Amino acid sequence: MTIKIGILGYGNLGKGVECAIxxxxxxxxxxxxxxxxxxxxxxxxEGVPVYSVEDAIRHKDEIDVLIxxxxxxxxxxxxxPEYAKHFNVVDSFDTHANIPxxxxxxxxxxxxxxxxxxxxxGWDPGMFSLNRLYANCILVDGKDYTFWGKGVSxxxxxxxxxxxxxxxxxQYTVPVPAALESVRNGENPELTTREKxxxxxxxxxxxxxxxxxxxxxxxxxPNYFSxxxxxxxxxxxxxxxxxxxxxxxxxxxxRSGKTGWNGENNHIIEYSLKLDSNPEFTTCVLIAYARxxxxxxxxxxxxxxxxxxxxxxxxxxKSGEELRAHLL
Amino acid sequence: MTIKIGILGYGNLGKGVECAIxxxxxxxxxxxxxxxxxxxxxxxxEGVPVYSVEDAIRHKDEIDVLIxxxxxxxxxxxxxPEYAKHFNVVDSFDTHANIPxxxxxxxxxxxxxxxxxxxxxGWDPGMFSLNRLYANCILVDGKDYTFWGKGVSxxxxxxxxxxxxxxxxxQYTVPVPAALESVRNGENPELTTREKxxxxxxxxxxxxxxxxxxxxxxxxxPNYFSxxxxxxxxxxxxxxxxxxxxxxxxxxxxRSGKTGWNGENNHIIEYSLKLDSNPEFTTCVLIAYARxxxxxxxxxxxxxxxxxxxxxxxxxxKSGEELRAHLL
Numbered sequence: 001m002t003i004k005i006g007i008l009g010y011g012n013l014g015k016g017v018e019c020a021i022x023x024x025x026x027x028x029x030x031x032x033x034x035x036x037x038x039x040x041x042x043x044x045x046e047g048v049p050v051y052s053v054e055d056a057i058r059h060k061d062e063i064d065v066l067i068x069x070x071x072x073x074x075x076x077x078x079x080x081p082e083y084a085k086h087f088n089v090v091d092s093f094d095t096h097a098n099i100p101x102x103x104x105x106x107x108x109x110x111x112x113x114x115x116x117x118x119x120x121x122g123w124d125p126g127m128f129s130l131n132r133l134y135a136n137c138i139l140v141d142g143k144d145y146t147f148w149g150k151g152v153s154x155x156x157x158x159x160x161x162x163x164x165x166x167x168x169x170x171q172y173t174v175p176v177p178a179a180l181e182s183v184r185n186g187e188n189p190e191l192t193t194r195e196k197x198x199x200x201x202x203x204x205x206x207x208x209x210x211x212x213x214x215x216x217x218x219x220x221x222p223n224y225f226s227x228x229x230x231x232x233x234x235x236x237x238x239x240x241x242x243x244x245x246x247x248x249x250x251x252x253x254x255r256s257g258k259t260g261w262n263g264e265n266n267h268i269i270e271y272s273l274k275l276d277s278n279p280e281f282t283t284c285v286l287i288a289y290a291r292x293x294x295x296x297x298x299x300x301x302x303x304x305x306x307x308x309x310x311x312x313x314x315x316x317x318k319s320g321e322e323l324r325a326h327l328l
Numbered sequence: 329m330t331i332k333i334g335i336l337g338y339g340n341l342g343k344g345v346e347c348a349i350x351x352x353x354x355x356x357x358x359x360x361x362x363x364x365x366x367x368x369x370x371x372x373x374e375g376v377p378v379y380s381v382e383d384a385i386r387h388k389d390e391i392d393v394l395i396x397x398x399x400x401x402x403x404x405x406x407x408x409p410e411y412a413k414h415f416n417v418v419d420s421f422d423t424h425a426n427i428p429x430x431x432x433x434x435x436x437x438x439x440x441x442x443x444x445x446x447x448x449x450g451w452d453p454g455m456f457s458l459n460r461l462y463a464n465c466i467l468v469d470g471k472d473y474t475f476w477g478k479g480v481s482x483x484x485x486x487x488x489x490x491x492x493x494x495x496x497x498x499q500y501t502v503p504v505p506a507a508l509e510s511v512r513n514g515e516n517p518e519l520t521t522r523e524k525x526x527x528x529x530x531x532x533x534x535x536x537x538x539x540x541x542x543x544x545x546x547x548x549x550p551n552y553f554s555x556x557x558x559x560x561x562x563x564x565x566x567x568x569x570x571x572x573x574x575x576x577x578x579x580x581x582x583r584s585g586k587t588g589w590n591g592e593n594n595h596i597i598e599y600s601l602k603l604d605s606n607p608e609f610t611t612c613v614l615i616a617y618a619r620x621x622x623x624x625x626x627x628x629x630x631x632x633x634x635x636x637x638x639x640x641x642x643x644x645x646k647s648g649e650e651l652r653a654h655l656l
Contacts, residue, residue, distance in 0.1 A: 019589050023468040044589055099652055120656055127462065129656045130640060131599075134455065136655065137616040137643035138609070140351040184602070259612055261347050261372055265604035271459075272600075274512070276593035281466070284587055288465040308651050312458060313636040315465040323636050324427055327464065328448055328457045 003294045004030035004062060005287070006087070008053065008079065009069035010041055012247070013092065016283030017067050018044055024287060026317045030062050060086045065290040067091075067283075077102060084109040084117040084304075088293045090286050092122040099125070099306075107304035116297045117304045121289045122282040123273055124148070128253045130307050131271040135255035139267055142257025145183045147175035147196060151249025151278065159224045160201050163217045165209030168237060170244040172200040175252065183254050186266040192227075199230040202244050204237045249278035288315040331622045332358035332390060333615070334415070336381065336407065337397035338369055340575070341420065344611030345395050346372055352615060354645045358390050388414045393618040395419075395611075405430060412437040412445040412632075416621045418614050420450040427453070427634075435632035444625045445632045449617045450610040451601055452476075456581045458635050459599040463583035467595055470585020473511045475503035475524060479577025479606065487552045488529050491545045493537030496565060498572040500528040503580065511582050514594040527558040530572050532565045577606035616643040 005021055007014045010032050021029045022045070029048050034041045038050040051059060056066070066087035068079050076093045083089050084106050093102050099120055110117040120126065124146070132144055153173050160169035179196050182189045189195075201218055205211055211234060219230045235243075250273040259265050275281045289307070292314035296305070313323060333349055335342045338360050349357045350373070357376050362369045366378040379387060384394075394415035396407050404421045411417050412434050421430050427448055438445040448454065452474070460472055481501050488497035507524050510517045517523075529546055533539055539562060547558045563571075578601040587593050603609045617635070620642035624633070641651060 016587070019587060020468075022589070023587070096656070099656055100649065103652055125656045127466075127597075130462070132655045133640050133644060133651065134458070137619075137640075138455075138612045140348075140612070259344070259347060259351070259605060259608040261350070265608055267604060267609050268600075268602040269455075270598075270600045270602075272596075272598045274596040274598075276595060277587060280587040280593055281595050284466045284468070291465075306652060306656055308641040308648070308656065309639050311637050311639045312461050312465075316461060320636070321428065323461060324431055324634060327460045328424070328427055328453045328634055328636065 002026055002028045003291060004028055004064045005290060006031050006033060006056070006059070006063035006066040007069060008033045008056065008066055008083065009075070010034050010036075010043065010050075011069060012279035013069035013283055013286075015044075016277070016280040017069060017286060019280060020283045020287040021045075023284075024291075024317070026291070027287065030064075031059055056083070057086050063087055064294050065090060067286055067290055069283075077105070080117060080119060081105040081109040084115055085113045086115070088116045088290075088297050090118045090121055090290045090293055092126070092282055092286060093120045094122060094125055096125065103304050103306070111303045114297075114302045116293045116302055118289045118293050118306065118310070119304060120306055121286050123275075123285060124251065126282075126285050126307055127273070128251070128271070131253045131269075132255070133308055135253070135257075135269040135271075139255050139257025139259070139269065141259075141263060142255050142267075143188050145191075145254040145256070146251065147180060147254075148251040149173035149175050149197065149249065151251070151275070152247050156199065156224055159221060160203060160218055163214055163221075165206050165211075165214050166203055167206045168204040168240055170202045170240060172202075174198045174200055180252065180254075183256060184268055184270065186256050186268060188256055194228055197228060199225060199228045201230065201232045202235050202240060203232055204240050205234055246276065247278045248276055250274045291315060291317065330354055330356045331619060332356055332392045333618060334359050334361065334384070334387070334391035334394040335397055336361045336384065336394055336411065337403070338362050338364075338371065338378075339397060340607035341397035341611055341614075343372075344605070344608040345397060345614060347608060348611045348615040349373075351612075352619075352645070354619070355615065358392075359387055384411070385414050391415055392622050393418060395614055395618055397611075405433070408445060408447060409433040409437040412443055413441045414443070416444045416618075416625050418446045418449055418618045418621055420454070420610055420614060421448045422450060422453055424453065431632050431634070439631045442625075442630045444621045444630055446617045446621050446634065446638070447632060448634055449614050451603075451613060452579065454610075454613050454635055455601070456579070456599070459581045459597075460583070461636055463581070463585075463597040463599075467583050467585025467587070467597065469587075469591060470583050470595075471516050473519075473582040473584070474579065475508060475582075476579040477501035477503050477525065477577065479579070479603070480572075480575050484527065484552055487549060488531060488546055491542055491549075493534050493539075493542050494531055495534045496532040496568055498530045498568060500530075502526045502528055508580065508582075511584060512596055512598065514584050514596060516584055521555045522557060525556060527553055527556045529558065529560045530563050530568060531560055532568050533562055574604065575606045576604055578602045619643060619645065
């Protein structure tokens with residue numbers, strides 16, 4: 001018997017979930033729900049229906065876990081608690097500051113319905129959070145560092161595109177190699193924002209635009225760029241499409257800590273990701289936690305959970321015996 | 329109320345546990361049990377008793393979790409099931425091939441006693457296993473690599489010391505940089521034993537020993553060195569004590585995998601450790617899982633468990649709310 005997955009929202013994340021299901025033999029895609037006209041949405045999996053999001057609840061008995069593929073700003077705060085009343089759900093809610101509220105809302109809805117809702121699944125929050133937690137529990141006397149990139153920041157790319165005279169743009173966040181090295185060497189540096197990351201912009205200017213002014217407007221932009229060393233490269237639309245159409249990302253979570261009766265020994269725990277496709281990797285994590293949601297609910301559990309609350313074995317389709325024999 | 333920890337065996341691991349307890353405010357060292365004459369064992373913590381191992385069971389009500397600090401070859405296969413009849417226990421059993429049997433033995437004893445026994449805790453098995461599991465669940469279509477070092481291998485150092493004409497020796501296992509780079513670049517190489525690690529020996533020769541013969545005996549030694557490129561450096565006993573008295577170790581767990589409808593995107597997950605003291609780091613992991621053993625048992629759970637079976641939040645002294653607010 002396979003786990004029947006529903007996808008709500010068929011953007012980059014929804015498409016990634018569809019690809020991830022194809023790699024997991026114990027799962028099948030049961031339906032895609034969209035806010036667009038279902039007839040206009042063409043999915044890749046043969047024979048799977050696309051329904052209007054309005055009809056989702058009517059199909060609840062056909063779905064074991066519904067994966068919510070909307071955005072964190074306005075979609076998920078509403079959708080996850082709403083659908084947790086009817087489905088086991090998993091989302092990738094990533095607005096760190098609002099996680100406590102979101103957790104409480106999903107918890108109340110899921111508990112009342114007897115469903116499981118796993119929130120904030122992905123890589124940050126998600127795998128990076130897990131690695132921060134494990135490393136903090138092991139190296140009690142230590143210091144955490146998180147570096148992001150090299151990767152595309154959607155928010156910063158959007159900000160550049162809003163600058164006067166910019167036709168198109170892509171922004172990369174890049175960790176500073178010297179800062180990474182210092183952390184890895186156990187030097188426990190205090191790093192400013194500027195010392196941790198640089199920002200690289202690839203900009204297509206509108207014809208006749210004042211490039212000098214564009215550079216000035218970007219590098220001095222508060223919140224987004226003014227605290228960073230930013231480089232701006234002007235390229236053609238063709239170059240942008242050819243060399244910068246991917247959505248790579250990644251980063252590093254490092255904890256440096258001391259042990260010994262007098263703190264005489266130093267240790268470095270480092271976790272890093274190098275991802276060709278940010279949304280596809282995120283959805284691989286979502287799918288693994290969808291399996292956990294299904295199994296936990298079968299065991300009678302309910303309520304909101306995060307990656308912190310779930311024993312790793314629940315993510316795997318293999319038995320405890322197999323895992324102990326081959327991966328321990 | 330603090331968690332009362334007992335240490336059984338006061339070698340490198342036992343001493344490490346003692347240091348780790350000092351860093352964890354919610355724990356206290358309740359007693360050390362030794363096979364030696366207790367009067368001959370001087371510990372660092374003021375006011376804590378040292379008892380003979382013969383008396384351990386008599387003190388079971390004073391101990392919440394007993395950490396077994398013996399060796400995997402002969403101590404733990406007997407001790408862990410034996411003490412799981414009376415205590416919540418944690419061990420660092422690391423003979424991979426015998427884990428299923430050890431698990432079954434501890435499970436039976438702990439279930440009958442209503443205690444929790446967490447086995448094979450440390451970094452490999454332990455944190456490396458966890459990272460293999462998470463990475464396998466996320467990147468289903470991929471390939472695993474584990475590299476060890478640079479670090480001291482106790483078994484290989486012992487093997488060198490048994491060679492004719494060798495007075496003392498230390499052996500380092502070193503990952504081959506080119507192999508690591510190839511894996512990180514997503515090239516998915518098939519690596520032979522020789523291509524993954526080199527071995528570096530620092531040898532103090534006995535006076536008048538035939539050094540050429542020593543080198544030959546080491547590099548051709550089956551199982552230990554014949555499959556590796558091994559370098560042998562002759563040094564003095566003073567140099568050995570000054571430059572090679574530590575017990576550093578570490579390594580890398582890497583999974584390289586593909587996603588996308590046609591496997592078109594590649595991803596690298598890498599976890600690495602750089603440890604000044606192998607036993608002290610291992611004991612920091614043991615202590616975190618001792619907290620989990622205590623809490624799980626308080627909740628009414630019993631039986632054998634591994635790092636795969638334990639939700640990460642159990643390792644932390646912080647509440648779910650605190651973890652979600654600050655680490656997620």
